[in-house]
Each structure stands twice: as C-alpha cells, then as structure tokens.
Amino acid sequence: MNANRNVYLKKRTLDEARRMLFEAFSGFGVMATEHVSPDAAVGRVIAGPVFAKVSSPNFHAAAMDGIAVAAADTFGAAETRPRTLTIGTDAFWVNTGNPLPEGTDAVIMIENLNPVDDRTLTIEAPAFPWQYVRKMGEDIVATELLFPRGHRITPYCVGALIGGGIFQVPVRKKPAVTILPTGSELTDWRTVPIEAVRPGQVLESNSFVLWGLIREWGGAPSRREPLKDDVAAISRAVSDAVDEGADIVLTVGGSSAGSEDFTRTVIDAQGEVLIHGVTIMPGKPILVGRVKGTPVIGMPGYPVSMIVAFEQFVGPLICRMLGVPELQRPRVTVETTRKIPSKLGVEEFVRVKLGKVGDRIVATALPRGAGSITTITDADGIIRIPNAVEGIREHERVTAELLRPLSAVENTLVVVGSHDNTLDVLADQLRAGHDGAVTLSSTHVGSTGGLLALKRGVCHLAGSHLLDTGDGSYNVSYVKRFLPDTPVRIVNLVLRDQGLMVARGNPKGIREIADLARGDVRFINRQGGSGTRILLDYRLGQLGIDPAGIPGYDTEEFTHMTVAAAVLSGAADVGLGIYAAAKALHLDFIPVVTEQYDLIIPEIYLDWPPMKVLLETIVSAEFKRRVKALGGYSTRMTGKGIEF
Ligand SMILES: Nc1nc2c(c(=O)[nH]1)N[C@H]1C(S)=C(S)[C@@H](COP(=O)(O)OP(=O)(O)OC[C@H]3O[C@@H](n4cnc5c(N)ncnc54)[C@H](O)[C@@H]3O)O[C@H]1N2
Numbered sequence: 001m002n003a004n005r006n007v008y009l010k011k012r013t014l015d016e017a018r019r020m021l022f023e024a025f026s027g028f029g030v031m032a033t034e035h036v037s038p039d040a041a042v043g044r045v046i047a048g049p050v051f052a053k054v055s056s057p058n059f060h061a062a063a064m065d066g067i068a069v070a071a072a073d074t075f076g077a078a079e080t081r082p083r084t085l086t087i088g089t090d091a092f093w094v095n096t097g098n099p100l101p102e103g104t105d106a107v108i109m110i111e112n113l114n115p116v117d118d119r120t121l122t123i124e125a126p127a128f129p130w131q132y133v134r135k136m137g138e139d140i141v142a143t144e145l146l147f148p149r150g151h152r153i154t155p156y157c158v159g160a161l162i163g164g165g166i167f168q169v170p171v172r173k174k175p176a177v178t179i180l181p182t183g184s185e186l187t188d189w190r191t192v193p194i195e196a197v198r199p200g201q202v203l204e205s206n207s208f209v210l211w212g213l214i215r216e217w218g219g220a221p222s223r224r225e226p227l228k229d230d231v232a233a234i235s236r237a238v239s240d241a242v243d244e245g246a247d248i249v250l251t252v253g254g255s256s257a258g259s260e261d262f263t264r265t266v267i268d269a270q271g272e273v274l275i276h277g278v279t280i281m282p283g284k285p286i287l288v289g290r291v292k293g294t295p296v297i298g299m300p301g302y303p304v305s306m307i308v309a310f311e312q313f314v315g316p317l318i319c320r321m322l323g324v325p326e327l328q329r330p331r332v333t334v335e336t337t338r339k340i341p342s343k344l345g346v347e348e349f350v351r352v353k354l355g356k357v358g359d360r361i362v363a364t365a366l367p368r369g370a371g372s373i374t375t376i377t378d379a380d381g382i383i384r385i386p387n388a389v390e391g392i393r394e395h396e397r398v399t400a401e402l403l404r405p406l407s408a409v410e411n412t413l414v415v416v417g418s419h420d421n422t423l424d425v426l427a428d429q430l431r432a433g434h435d436g437a438v439t440l441s442s443t444h445v446g447s448t449g450g451l452l453a454l455k456r457g458v459c460h461l462a463g464s465h466l467l468d469t470g471d472g473s474y475n476v477s478y479v480k481r482f483l484p485d486t487p488v489r490i491v492n493l494v495l496r497d498q499g500l501m502v503a504r505g506n507p508k509g510i511r512e513i514a515d516l517a518r519g520d521v522r523f524i525n526r527q528g529g530s531g532t533r534i535l536l537d538y539r540l541g542q543l544g545i546d547p548a549g550i551p552g553y554d555t556e557e558f559t560h561m562t563v564a565a566a567v568l569s570g571a572a573d574v575g576l577g578i579y580a581a582a583k584a585l586h587l588d589f590i591p592v593v594t595e596q597y598d599l600i601i602p603e604i605y606l607d608w609p610p611m612k613v614l615l616e617t618i619v620s621a622e623f624k625r626r627v628k629a630l631g632g633y634s635t636r637m638t639g640k641g642i643e644f
C-alpha cells in the first residue's frame with residue numbers, strides 16, 4: 001500500500017458542503033463594477049440601480065399613419081353630420097412615429113378619412129384626446145428605475161437601456177476562473193493526430209467542457225495547458241493562478257485516492273483543505289480548499305463527476321459572487337419505467353431518458369458510469385435520489401430536472417428493444433425534415449425486453465428480431481404470446497445479415513455454421529434469450545449439430561460488439577453477429593442467414609404525428625440509401641406490414 005495515497009477527510013452531505021463553501025467565500029454580489037456598452041452587456045449582471053437618463057418617447061409621437069388634429073375640432077362629427085377638415089389648417093399629415101404638430105393632440109387613421117379634394121377631407125366620427133398618440137414618457141420616464149442591481153441583462157433589456165439613454169452600463173466583473181487540467185495521460189487533441197493516440201493516452205476534454213460551463217454561468221474562463229502528475233508543477237500553477245488574481249482556481253483530475261492524485265497535497269501545503277469528499281454520486285471526490293483567501297477547487301477527473309461538481313458548487317459560487325440566484329432547471333413529474341436502485345447515504349444524480357407515452361412522462365435510467373460523457377449527453381433529464389432513499393420503485397412518480405425543453409420530450413418517439421445500427425440512421429434522418437421536431441430515443445434491452453416494455457406501456461414502439469423456431473417466422477408468434485390484448489401493427493424496418501465474425505484473413509478457414517463443430521475452432525456465444533442465440537440454436541437444430549460438441553458454446557457475451565471484441569482479442573476464433581459489429585472492429589464477416597428486424601407499433605400510436613413521420617421516413621429513398629450504404633442490410637421489405 002502506497003503511503004502517499006489520500007484518504008478522504010470526513011465526507012460531507014451536499015447541503016453541508018455547499019453551506020461550508022458559501023460561508024467560507026463569497027459575500028453576495030462582491031464582484032467589482034465595470035462599465036460596458038449596452039450591445040456588449042447581454043448576459044452581464046447590473047451592478048447598481050440603473051435609472052433612465054431620458055424619457056422615451058421624448059416627444060408626443062403619432063402612433064398610426066393618418067392626420068394629426070386637435071380632438072376638440074372633431075367633436076360632433078357623425079355619419080349623418082360629417083366634419084370637413086383642411087390640410088395645413090386643422091389637419092396635418094403624419095406617419096407613425098412623427099412628432100405631433102403644435103396644437104394637435106390626436107391622430108385619425110388614414111383608413112377613416114374621406115378625401116374630398118387635395119386639401120380637404122371629411123371625417124364621420126370624432127377623435128378623442130390622445131387617440132393614437134404615444135405620449136412623451138409613455139414608455140420610459142427620465143429618472144425612473146430601469147433595472148435594479150442583480151438583474152441579468154437580456155437582449156430585450158438592451159432596448160430599454162439605449163432608449164433610456166444608458167450608453168455605459170454598470171455591470172459586475174465576471175469572476176475570473178482559471179482551469180488547470182492535470183494528468184500525465186492527457187493528450188492535446190489540437191496537436192496530436194488521432195491515429196497517434198496510444199492506449200493509456202486520454203484526449204483532454206474536461207477543460208473545454210468547463211470553459212463552456214463557466215461562460216454559461218457568467219464567469220470568465222482561462223485555461224492552462226495540461227500539467228503532468230508532478231506535485232511541484234501543479235503547486236506552481238496553483239500559486240501562480242492565485243497570485244495573478246483568479247477569483248476561483250479549478251484543478252481537474254487527481255482529486256481522489258490514487259497514488260498520483262496530488263490536489264490535496266498541493267492545497268494542504270499552500271493553504272487549507274476545507275472539504276474533501278461529498279456524499280454525492282457522481283462527484284464524490286470534490287475537494288474545496290483556500291489559498292490566500294482564494295477558493296481552489298479540486299474537480300474530479302471523470303467527466304460526469306466534474307460536471308455534477310461544477311453545477312453543484314462552482315456555478316453556484318460564480319452566481320453568488322455576481323449576486324444573482326443560481327441557475328435552476330425546469331422540473332417535471334415523471335414515472336420510472338423500472339426500479340432504480342441507489343445506495344443509502346449517497347445522493348445520486350441519475351441521468352434519464354424521457355418520453356411522453358400516453359398521458360405520462362416516463363423516465364428510463366441511463367448507464368451510471370461517471371467516466372462516460374454519453375450518460376449525460378444522451379440524457380433528457382436528471383433524477384436526484386436523496387441520501388436517505390434506497391432507490392426508486394418501478395412506476396414511482398418522482399421529480400426530474402429537465403435538460404431539454406418539455407416540448408422536445410413530448411415529440412420524442414420512445415423505442416425500446418433490440419439494438420440495430422439502422423435505428424441510429426433513423427434517429428438522424430428523422431431530424432432532417434419536419435422542422436427537426438421529431439426525436440427518436442432508443443433504449444436497448446433486447447427483443448423480448450422491448451415487447452415487455454410495450455406490455456407495460458412505457459414506450460411507443462419496440463424493435464425486435466425474434467425467430468419462431470417452429471415455423472421460421474419472425475416476431476408474430478412472440479407478439480401474440482406477449483401482447484395478446486394489445487392491437488399492434490408489425491412493420492419491417494430492415495432485413496439484415498447475421499454472420500460469422502472471424503479474425504482478419506480468416507486464418508481458421510471458417511466457411512459456415514457447420515464448421516463450429518469441427519473441433520479446432522473456439523466459439524463465443526450470445527446470452528440465452530437473445531435473438532442471435534435463438535437463431536444459432538435453430539440453425540444447429542436444422543443441421544443436426546449437438547451444441548455440446550462446440551468448444552466455447554457455454555461462453556456468453558451480451559452484445560454483438562463484445563462478441564466482436566472477443567474475436568479481435570483472440571479469446572475466440574469465431575462468433576455470430578451482425579455485419580456492422582464486424583466492420584467496426586475490422587473483422588472478416590461470412591454471412592450465414594438473413595433475418596428480419598421489425599418495429600412493433602401499438603395501433604393507438606399509428607395516427608400520432610411523430611409516428612406518421614417515422615413511417616414516412618423509413619420508406620424514403622434517402623433512408624434506404626443510407627441503410628444500404630452501411631453494408632449487411634436489405635431494404636426490400638422496409639415499411640411493409642407483416643400480416644398476422
Ligand atoms: N480507491 C478509490 N478510487 C477512486 C475513488 C475512491 O474513492 N477510492 N473515487 C472514484 C471516483 S468516485 C472518481 S469520480 C474518480 C475521480 O478521480 P480523480 O479526480 O482523481 O481523477 P483522475 O483519476 O485524475 O481521472 C479520472 C479519469 O478521468 C480522466 N480525466 C482526468 N482529467 C481529464 C481531462 N482533463 N480530460 C479528459 N479526461 C480526463 C482520467 O484520464 C481518468 O480516466 O476516482 C475514482 N477512484
């Protein structure tokens with residue numbers, strides 16, 4: 001055991017840690033004032049009350065095109081008693097926005113005038129005083145409060161600032177946040193060609209994520225080049241950043257317990273560590289320290305941990321320095337599609353996919369690995385599971401914070417079932433037309449899982465390729481068995497090749513399924529119940545081959561890709577899977593059977609506009625062209641209904 005490894009200080013709850021951070025640092029709205037022009041002020045925070053210098057309008061202005069009159073001159077005019085007015089004497093042409101001529105106080109719209117000749121006209125109704133006039137100061141009165149301190153300036157506000165004569169806007173300085181990425185493994189994507197990146201090297205991305213987040217929350221980011229895992233170098237960078245006047249210093253990575261996790265050592269030597277470890281997941285190893293009065297925050301290196309730590313601590317600290325409430329996401333009540341377990345004593349931020357199915361918004365948890373950025377880029381919302389709660393039951397109603405607008409969630413087609421790459425093409429192609437309003441959200445739980453999701457009413461459609469080994473048909477008998485009471489339509493999406501994936505060059509000379517029983521090839525299987533496994537067993541039965549004679553038959557993987565990876569690594573000689581998986585890992589592929597991948601759609605959704613868009617999209621020439629270009633697919637039956 002390396003004696004230099006960190007152990008966490010007493011771990012704090014999120015509430016405790018946030019309180020400690022805010023007490024230790026920011027007064028509220030402490031940033032100094034600077035002045036910027038109104039056009040550069042959007043997003044900035046007003047530093048002190050802003051009072052209008054001028055009125056707007058600063059004269060009485062015509063609000064319509066027509067004639068300006070003294071209202072008193074028009075009293076008594078009626079259809080039966082038209083009043084004659086003379087241009088230049090008691091009527092004056094005006095356009096919208098013109099100042100009212102001296103002595104007038106009303107405007108009559110041009111539509112209500114009856115011309116008599118060039119100089120005279122009649123009206124058939126009186127004007128009342130100040131009719132169609134924007135009076136001086138109607139919008140803004142000089143000296144009135146335009147905005148109080150702490151107001152975040154929007155593009156709308158720019159109009160009021162300029163209109164009120166404020167050409168130098170007092171705003172709070174943006175907190176300067178210095179980003180120090182650390183880690184000897186970090187590689188610069190801007191200079192190292194992607195082909196040259198070696199196992200163990202990691203493309204440095206976190207500092208760029210932070211850059212965007214800091215700007216979004218109102219701070220001014222600056223970034224240093226990645227530092228090696230070297231105490232002296234990290235130490236120097238931290239003290240330089242503090243001395244250069246950063247308002248907040250963020251180190252990235254090296255915050256947890258590894259032998260090269262130095263953040264704690266560095267802060268300890270230069271100042272004090274206030275917090276190390278918070279009972280949240282992701283984000284647990286966050287470290288809060290103080291060096292010469294400046295907050296130095298150790299951000300966890302895992303991307304999602306870093307994002308959660310930022311949004312719970314750093315963003316809110318920036319807001320406090322600026323004197324504005326912290327950003328909040330809209331919330332919505334959702335229903336979970338399945339149980340979400342969670343550890344007691346930890347506040348979990350579970351990323352979820354959302355979709356409106358029937359009258360409920362359903363939430364499906366995404367994988368939870370904090371190292372996977374896609375667990376948050378794929379998410380529509382976040383459900384928080386508090387420390388004292390051990391998890392969420394299936395169908396429990398809970399609050400989710402929205403990462404996308406509710407309107408987008410409501411136009412999302414939720415597909416659950418077996419994964420196929422053409423679903424990715426479909427997801428993209430759906431966005432190409434129809435104002436980009438329809439989104440496809442897919443969750444991969446296998447074909448049977450998809451049918452069960454339909455049964456539980458948590459998706460709009462399922463993707464399935466279940467072979468009936470009795471009659472060689474696909475899906476029909478399973479739909480009858482799993483969804484006896486749900487009227488559905490089965491629509492083909494694609495026909496796809498399943499085949500034998502073998503090492504490049506096919507060193508074992510494998511040609512067909514029968515070769516699996518040769519005795520000299522090691523097979524890698526798929527899990528029982530998967531469509532591919534059912535297919536294999538069916539073919540073996542047809543060929544009269546006993547699975548017991550196939551070396552490796554009992555070794556199972558759960559996806560096409562993990563089977564392909566086993567072949568690539570040499571752990572197996574051959575596996576059964578789809579062409580796309582073989583292609584992704586540059587394996588050779590021997591097609592052995594064409595299978596049918598269908599969409600199972602409950603009839604109640606057939607007329608729902610997004611579903612109609614989907615059904616139109618799959619038969620479009622462009623979708624079919626893209627599917628064929630993937631290789632290993634046929635669109636001969638795409639869009640056709642399967643009779644049953
Ligand atoms: N024995 C323990 N191990 C770990 C614990 C623990 O409590 N005990 N905590 C785990 C948790 S939770 C997290 S979160 C991670 C975070 O660890 P660090 O903050 O020390 O981060 P690193 O180890 O330096 O990096 C983690 C991971 O992220 C990659 N990374 C780091 N910086 C960047 C960057 N700028 N751009 C892209 N990727 C980055 C780094 O390469 C690693 O893969 O620790 C667990 N371990």
Ligand code: MOO
Nearest residue numbers: 282283284305370
């Ligand atoms: O913060 Mo770590 O991400 O809990 O995984």
